[in-house]
Structures are given as C-alpha cells and as structure tokens.
Amino acid sequence: MVAFFEMVGGQALAFIGFALAVGLCCIGSAKGTGMVGEAATGVLSETPEHFTKCMILQALPGTQGLYGLAAGFFGLFTLGFFSGSPAQLTVGDGMAILFACVPIMLGGLLSAIAQGRVAAASVSAIVAKKPDDYMKGVIMCGIVEFYAILSLVGTILMLMYAL
C-alpha cells in the first residue's frame, strides 16, 4: 500500500484532488443548469418575453463549476505550477491536498443539483405564473448557493494550510 502510494507520488494525489474538484463541480453545474434550461423552454414557448428572468435563474447553478475551477486553480497556483517551479510534494502533502478538495467536490456537485431543482421550480411556477415575483425564486436559490460558498471557503482554507 505504502509502496503503491510512493510510486504514485504526492503530486499525482494532489492532481486527483484538483481534477475531481473541477470535474465534479462542472458535472453538478451542467446538471443544474440543464434542468433549469428544460423548465425554461416550456415557459418560453408560451411567454418569450420572460427570457431574461429564465436566463438569470438558469445561470445560478452554473456558479458551482466556477467554484470548482477556482479551487483547482488556486491549488495549482499555490503549488507554483504557473511560476514554473512546482513544489515537491510528499505522499502526505498530496493526501492532504486531495482531502482538502473533498468539500468543494461534494458540496459543489450536490449543491448545484439541488439549486438546479429550486431554480427549475422557480421557472415553472414563479416565472410562469407570477413573473414579477421572480426575485423571490432567485433568493431561494441564493440560500442553496451559500453551501457551495462554504464548501469553497473550506477547501481554500485547507489548501492554504496544507502547504
């Protein structure tokens, strides 16, 4: 086991973390925005003038993908990959970085899907029936957004202290 990890190396472990952070968050955002987009097409076929409202709601679950990228990028940057002299990582360092990425991996993935549900429901219920109240739908989505933010802050804090 130990030999296996030593063969893999700390850097590769860190890369698994960054890769999953970016990838899973993007999957979540794709699912979330996709759900809202589907709901929006139904509303837009009847009332095309609500396009902007639908688009704002659709964009909301898209932020998790961005958070994932921010976390991955932050990690690569602090490891010095952009300045050309990446830090040498032990297996322990690599593990720490991999685990530091767990909050945004899971938080981003799941919160984007949950937020997509809220936004899709807001589109088909609020925008379709009471378009003037659509900000309330946005606020509901904002509540879910908070947990993606917490995940990102958690990951970044850990990355800062892991190195």
Added chain:
Amino acid sequence: MAIVKMKRLRLLALRPEREKLLRALQSLGCVEIREPAIDLSDPEWEGLAKPEAAGLEKAREQSLLLNGALDVLRRYAPAKDGLFTPLPQATEAQLFEDRAYADGLKAAGQVLEAEQALAAKAAERAKLQTQKASLEPWSSLDVPLDEEGTATVPVHFCSVPVKTSFAALEAAVGQATELAQLIRAGSDRELQYFLLICHHSALGSCNEAMRPFSASRVTLRGWTGTAAENIALLDNRIAALEREAEQARAGITALGGKRDLLRRCVDRASQEISREENKLRLIDTDAAFLMDGWLPAENQGQLEKMLGGFNCAWEIAEPTKDEYPEVPIKLKNNPVTAPFTAITEMYAMPAYDTVDPNPLMAPFFILFFGFMMNDIGYGVLMVLGTAFFLAKAKPKGGMKNMMSMFFMCGISSIFWGCLTGSFFGDFLAKLFELTGASVPGYHDAAGAFVWFWKPLFTPINDTITVMIGSMILGVIQVFVGMAVSVEEKFRHGNPLDAVTQEIAWYCILIGTALAIGGPMIPGAPTALGTVGLVVLVLGVVLLPVGSVLRSKSALGAITWLWDAYQGISGYFSDILSYLRLMALMMAGSIIASVFNTLGSVFGLVPFIIVAIIGNTLNLVLNLLGCYVHTMRLQCLEFFGRFYQDGGKAFRPLAVETKYVDILKEEH
C-alpha cells in the same frame, strides 16, 4: 419611524352621493374600507343589502379590453422604452378624464378588431395553403380534377403509401387485366398519387390486384379544371391575403401611437376596479349606506375637511385593545430607513402597538452587507450604478426602495473595503506586479505592493480575526434585539418576564464570557473572573424563578430545564450563524483574487480581460449572496429576538398606477 397610529371610521352617507364620495376618498388615498361585521342573513338586519356588482364587472371588462389591446400592440408594435425611461406624468384630472377614457376604449376596440381581422386572414391563408398542398401532387397531370371519364372507361384518382413500389403496383395491375392503365402524378410526404383509367368490366380484378398495395381512392370533390390551374388561382388568393394581412398589420402598427393613451386608460380602469371592489364592502339601506374603515390618525383633519362637503355623519375613534388585531399596519420611516420597509413587508407586518423593526434593522443591514462585500471597486460600482438609475429613470415604489438600499450598501462596502484594502480584490497589486510599477504604499515582507496604506485586516490572512469579528457583530445584534424585547415587555407591563428571560440571559452570557475570558486577558484584575461568576450565578437563579412564577405551579421547576436548554442552543446557534459574514467576506475576496491571478499568468492584456469578466461575475454573485444573507440575519436571528408579527398591511382606497406617474395636486 414607527407604526402609524390608526383610527376607526364609521360613516353613514346618502346613496346618490356615493360615487362622488368614493372618488374623493380614492383621491385622498387614506382610508382602508373594511366589511362591517354585519351578518346580512340575520333577520334583525332585514332591509340591508350589498351594493350591486354590475359596476365592477363593467370595469373588469374594460380593463380586459384595454390590456388585450396593449398586448397586441406589444406584439406588433413593440414599445421602445429603455430601462432608464422615466414614466410619463399626468395629473389625477387627466387620468380620470372621461373623454380620453372613451377614446382609449375606442382605440382598444380598433386594435382588437384589427387583430381579429388579421387572425381571420391568417386562418384563411392556412386553409388555402392546405388545399394547395393537397393539389400539388396532381400538378403534373393535365387532367381536370372533376374528370370522371366515360361510362365504360371511368377515371379514378387514387393513392398508395409512399413506401410502395409504384412499378410493382403497375406490374400487378398489368398482370390482372390489360384494360387498365396507371398514370403516376406525384407524391407528398406520405402518399404517392396516380390516375387509374380502367374499363368498367375490369374494375373488380383491378381493385383486387391493387388491394395488397393498400391503394385507396382520393376524393377531389368541388374542384374544376386542372390542378395546375387551381394552384395558380390559390396562389393568387394567398398573395392577395398576404397583402391584406400586411395592410392589417400596418394598421395595427399605426395604432401604436395610441399606446400612451391605452396605458393611461389601463391605469384608469384599475382605479375603477379598485373603487368598485371597495364599494362592495359597503352596506346599503334604501337611501343611505354604511362604511366601516381605518385611517391614519394624522389624516383625520384632512378627511374631516373633505367629508364636510357631503351630507353624511361619521364617527372617528381610537381602536380599543380588542380591536388591535384588526388594525391595519402602516410603517412610517425616514428616507434612510424607508427602503427597508420592503424587507419587513416581505417578511411579515408587525402587530399593532409593537415596534417598527425597520429603523433598528437598517443600520445592521447596511453594516453587514458592506462587511460581506468589503470592496472599494464593487462599492463604487454599486453607488454609481444606483445613483445613475435613480437620477435617470426616477423609479417609484419598490424599485426606488431597492436602488436606495443598494446605494447605501455600496457606501458601506466602500468603507469596509478601505479597511481591508480591497479594490476588485487584489487587482491593483497584480497590476503593479505585472507592469513593474513601483508605487508607494504598504508592501508585504517580500516587497510586493499590498495597498496604499496598511490594511487593518485582510480576510485571507486574518481568518481568525474575521471569524471572531463576525461573532462579535452577531453578539451585538442579538443583544440589541434582546434590549428591544426588554423595552417592549416593560412598556406592556411585563417587567417580570423581561427580568427572568432577557435579563437573565444577559447575565448568563456576559457572566460566562467574563468568567472564562477574563482570566485570559493579560494584565486584567483577577476579580474580573469572580465578578463574571457572580453574574452568571445570578442569571442561572433568575431563570427558574421566572419559569415557576409564570407557570404558577411547581411544574415550572421542571419546565425551566427545557427553557434553559432551548435558550442555550438558541443563542449558540444564532451567534454561530453570524459566521456567514466571514464566509461570504472570504469567498468574495478569494474568487476575485483567483480571477485576477488567472489572467495575470498569461500577461497584461489577458489579465485585464479576465479581471473584467471575472470581477463582473463576482460582483453579481456577491450582490445576491450578501443581500440574501444579510436579510436572513435580520429576519431570523434579529427579528426572532423581539419581533411580533401578525399585522395586516394598510391598503387604502387610493390611486395606484402602473404606467403613469401621478402628479399630486393640492386638494
């Protein structure tokens, strides 16, 4: 700065004057009409009735007509209102001008009529096009469509599915009889069409041969002449219809000039609707009517002066304690706190004779928003954007409140941004690093520019400070909420409750903090810890005393444990909830700095582009996040400490418009 004092109005007036009186009340806009608590089915009240609803129905019909016409214009002649176009202005007299209203209704009729004509033309055109499509496969045949052949050799128009091989069909028929001929005409998406010329004696065997190919007869009843001739005729008619439709459309577009009139009439119609709806809350006798309602005490003089011009009798009285739950709530605030009424209204109206939470909440709202945003660049954008919108579009109502609120929050963001030295995150530091500019100011240990002065703290480097700071802000807000509750309890004559609840908790919380924290402060007198312990014990004693006194039985001795558990977990989770201040502050800074770094890796130009896009995105996300979370802290953690909801908003009969801005005239 408070909940407005209300008075109850009871009014008896004569029916012939009713319309005029209601109009005058609507113009005054300070009376909410309620249904009197009279049960009309009670025989004691025999002879009383409700006014007729005919007027309301008429007003609703007119409103439907006008709105329908506006909808049509929106589709055919879209308005060019920009985001920053202020609403047109009108006086009340102009709004209620009967001739303009009649003109508007006429114009609406014209618009809808033109739209119906257009729809009829479109339907006719669609019908002709279907006919044309059904003839198209026959167009290559030079045979009249009503051709029946002769008695011995009849002609039939037939079809087979498109998948069928026509050659196979021909071969099958050829095998069955020599007295038949098939002429293929053409096909559409589903069928291929052909002419069957067949001697009547061979018809049976011919049909037999065609059956496996699922051939069927096509009826072309009603057509004369060849398909090509008919198609040409149809084309002409379609073209004519298109021209007519174009004209009808141009006609509607030309009516686009009536939009302003229509909009004003829509507004007028909604005034009629609201007046008629209010009329239905009156109670009629043969000659008079009774009105029951509420008005703000400050408007009493104004109302009495107006009523003096009518033959009526009225009584205006202070509400009794029993009536408090019914009193409608109007909040009165100064320009700084007024924008926050929208938030209180969204949450719930306070009960009558309690505190208006707005003035208490507004400073915290602004402070917390800025704390989470904490960026000079974002703050400046907010201030400039909202100021521009307020000056240019002159919005009213909810929009104005929203903009004023973000204006103030923007100032607060600039203030906190100055403390943390953040301008679009670390934009300037990255810029100077890339350009190699040497700028005087505060530099970090490695000699890199940080900010023009030494930041008091930064969210990324001083995480623990920010965390403690957030919780201190939380403790302050929770304590203020408790203080308000204490004041309210004293005012309503429940000092015992105040002492055994809020004051006991003050003792427990402050005592604990002193007892634990006191000895940790270097150089503090050792007595501090002892004082804390004494205060803590005092609080712990007060708590069960209150529970026993309130429940007036020994059972209180048990329930206080539950109270204590609830209190501890409540205060603990409430104060921890303020950690969101730290989380949002950090997230904003981190995302800004990630974007600023992202571009800077590739050089100056990519840096500027990525920073602009990324910071715009971050600003929008932060606006949403900061707004939602500062609101949450107000509504849950703060209001929860003292707020008594349950009031209904004051909805007077008034002139409320959507498309025009009413200029107030002196009455």
